[in-house]
Amino acid sequence: MITVDNVTVGYGTAGFIKAVDQVSLTINDNEILGIAGESGSGKSTLMRAVYGDFSTGLRILSGTVTGRFVDATSGQVIEAQSKNFAPLWWDQLSYIPQGSMSVLNPLMKIEQQVVDGLPARERKGGSHALRQRIAGFFSGFGLEETVLDAYPHQLSGGMRQRVLVAIAAFVNPRLILADEPTTALDVVVQKKILLMMVEIQRRQRNSLVLVSHDLGVHYQITDRLVIMYRGQIVEQGPTAEIFANPQHDYTKNLIASLPRLHGKRAVESMGVLA
Numbered sequence: 001m002i003t004v005d006n007v008t009v010g011y012g013t014a015g016f017i018k019a020v021d022q023v024s025l026t027i028n029d030n031e032i033l034g035i036a037g038e039s040g041s042g043k044s045t046l047m048r049a050v051y052g053d054f055s056t057g058l059r060i061l062s063g064t065v066t067g068r069f070v071d072a073t074s075g076q077v078i079e080a081q082s083k084n085f086a087p088l089w090w091d092q093l094s095y096i097p098q099g100s101m102s103v104l105n106p107l108m109k110i111e112q113q114v115v116d117g118l119p120a121r122e123r124k125g126g127s128h129a130l131r132q133r134i135a136g137f138f139s140g141f142g143l144e145e146t147v148l149d150a151y152p153h154q155l156s157g158g159m160r161q162r163v164l165v166a167i168a169a170f171v172n173p174r175l176i177l178a179d180e181p182t183t184a185l186d187v188v189v190q191k192k193i194l195l196m197m198v199e200i201q202r203r204q205r206n207s208l209v210l211v212s213h214d215l216g217v218h219y220q221i222t223d224r225l226v227i228m229y230r231g232q233i234v235e236q237g238p239t240a241e242i243f244a245n246p247q248h249d250y251t252k253n254l255i256a257s258l259p260r261l262h263g264k265r266a267v268e269s270m271g272v273l274a
C-alpha cells in the first residue's frame with residue numbers, strides 16, 4: 001500500500017536538519033505496523049512524510065514515499081507520491097497526531113468537527129441522516145450520542161482521544177496513522193483506546209501504523225515492528241520474532257528495560273487482547 005524507499009527527511013529551507021536518514025519500509029494492506037524508538041528518533045517525522053504533511057517545514061531530501069490506493073467509488077487505482085497525498089486525506093489515509101487537545105478545535109462541538117472533515121459524498125442525505133450515521137458509528141465504540149454535542153474541554157483526555165480515533169476511522173480510510181495515541185493516559189484508558197483501534201482495524205480490514213515509544217503496547221497489538229534509533233531503522237520484522245530474538249543492542253536494551261512482574265516481563269502478563 002505504501003512504499004517508503006530510501007527516504008531522507010528533515011526540516012528547514014536555508015539549512016537542513018536531518019531527522020530521518022535513508023529509511024525504507026513497506027506498509028502492507030490489512031496489518032498493524034508498529035514504530036518504536038526513543039524520543040527524537042524520528043518517528044513523528046516519518047509519519048508526517050508518509051502522510052504527506054509538509055506544513056511543519058518538513059522536506060524530503062531524497063528517496064520516495066509512494067502510495068497505491070483504490071478509489072472507493074470508481075474502483076480506480078490511484079498511485080501517488082506523498083507530496084500529492086493531500087486530496088486523499090481522510091478518504092484513503094487519516095492521521096491522528098500527538099496531543100488530542102491541540103488537534104480538536106476548542107471552540108467547536110464534536111459533531112461539527114466530524115462533519116467538517118468529511119468528503120462531500122459523505123454529506124449527502126441531509127444533516128439529520130448524517131448525525132444518525134455518526135452517532136451510530138460512535139456508539140459502536142461505546143461513545144454516547146451526547147459526545148457529539150460536547151466541546152472538547154467538556155470531555156476527559158481519554159474520551160477526546162477516543163473521539164479522535166473515531167473521527168479518523170469514520171469514512172473507512174485504508175490507512176490510519178496514529179502517533180502516540182495512548183501516551184500520557186492512565187493504563188485503563190490506554191487499554192480502551194488500544195482495543196478500540198484493534199477493533200476498527202479488524203472491522204475495516206485496513207492498515208494501522210502505530211507510533212509508540214512503549215514496547216509493551218507494540219507487543220500486544222502490532223503484527224510487525226520497526227525500531228528507529230537516531231533517525232534510522234535499526235531493525236524491522238514480525239513483532240513476535242523481534243521480541244524472541246532482538247538483533248540490535250538498542251532493541252535488546254529496550255526489551256530488557258520492560259518492567260517485570262513476578263519474574264515475567266510485564267508484557268507477558270498484561271494480555272490486553274486476551
Ligand SMILES: Nc1ncnc2c1ncn2[C@@H]1O[C@H](COP(=O)(O)OP(=O)(O)OP(=O)(O)O)[C@@H](O)[C@H]1O
Binds near residue numbers: 012039042044213
Ligand atoms: N518542526 C520541526 N522543525 C525542526 N526540527 C524538528 C521539527 N520537528 C522535529 N524536529 C527534529 O527532528 C528530530 C526528530 O524528531 P521527531 O519528533 O520526529 O522524533 P520522535 O521520535 O517522534 O520523538 P518524540 O517521541 O519525542 O515525539 C528531532 O531532532 C527534532 O528536534
